Amino acid sequence: MRDGEGRGGRPTAALPVVVAAALYGWAHWYFAGPNPPSAAVAVAVGSVLGTAACALYFVRTHGSGALFGVLFLAVGLLLTVTAADRAAGRAEVAVCVVREAHSQVQGSYGEGGPPAKTVHRLVLDCPGGYPDELKDDRPLAARGEEIEVAYDARRRVAPEPAGGTSAWVPAVWAALLLAGATLIAARSPAPGT
Incomplete structure (x- = not known):
């Protein structure tokens, strides 16, 4: 067996990139695809994929x-899902018109x-009734003010302020984190060394 092809080395070094690409694709399909899986299936498959990748690594x-x-x-895989x-x-x-504004520490x-x-929570009156609330870590508007809210009509992603x-x-x-994991795996010693 050549140096670097045992437990660590190139096959494991490719794992972070391959798994991140697969997880991003899965999350993107759930968040934006035309016929996504249910939320329970999406979370279950994503969790199994991430856990298996970490265990194998x-x-x-x-x-x-x-x-x-x-x-x-x-953490890199969690941030990949956040990016998706x-x-x-x-x-x-x-x-939308802000009906109520609540702040909770x-x-x-x-x-x-x-x-x-x-956490700042706004209860909204929007045309069509959705979205009905918006949460953020900064105050966005006061009671009675108008706010532009971007949302997904299929309700798969949380609404956010327009231009958010x-x-x-x-x-x-x-x-950066996945590159760090890749570097660590690439530099991992072969078994028996």
């Missing part, structure tokens, strides 16, 4: 970097945990 990657590689792979969600079409835009538990987070979030940020982070 950990088993095949040797050395102390295996744990970090699995962490990079897992944000890239999904929210083709409809509605001008979600506390942090434990010492050294993340800081408290404020971009898929580039999670896509770039996913690429």
Whole structure:
């Protein structure tokens, strides 16, 4: 067996890219495809694919970097799904009136945990009745104001403010983490070394 073709090496180094592409395709089909699977099937298949990839990566990657590689792979795959969600079409835009505006502080538990987070929830009156609410981490409008909301008429992705979030940020982070996992797998020692 040549060096680099045992547990680590090239076959495992290709795993993050292959699995990320498959997971992105699966998520994109669910979020934007014409005949997607049900939400339960989409989550189940995505979870099995991600878990199996992480397990296979950990088993095949040797050395102390295996744990970090699995962490990079897992977070990279989650960010891949986030990028697919944000890239999904929210083709409809509605001008809605804010009926109610609520803010709730979600506390942090434990010492050294993340800081408290404020979630802003708007109850909306939109033409046709949908969307009926919008959640964000920043205040978007006050009661009685109008707001433009982009949404998917098939209700597969959550509504967001028109001109809202971009898929580039999670896509770039996913690429960096998956590249890290790939590098760790490529540098993994062969068994018996």
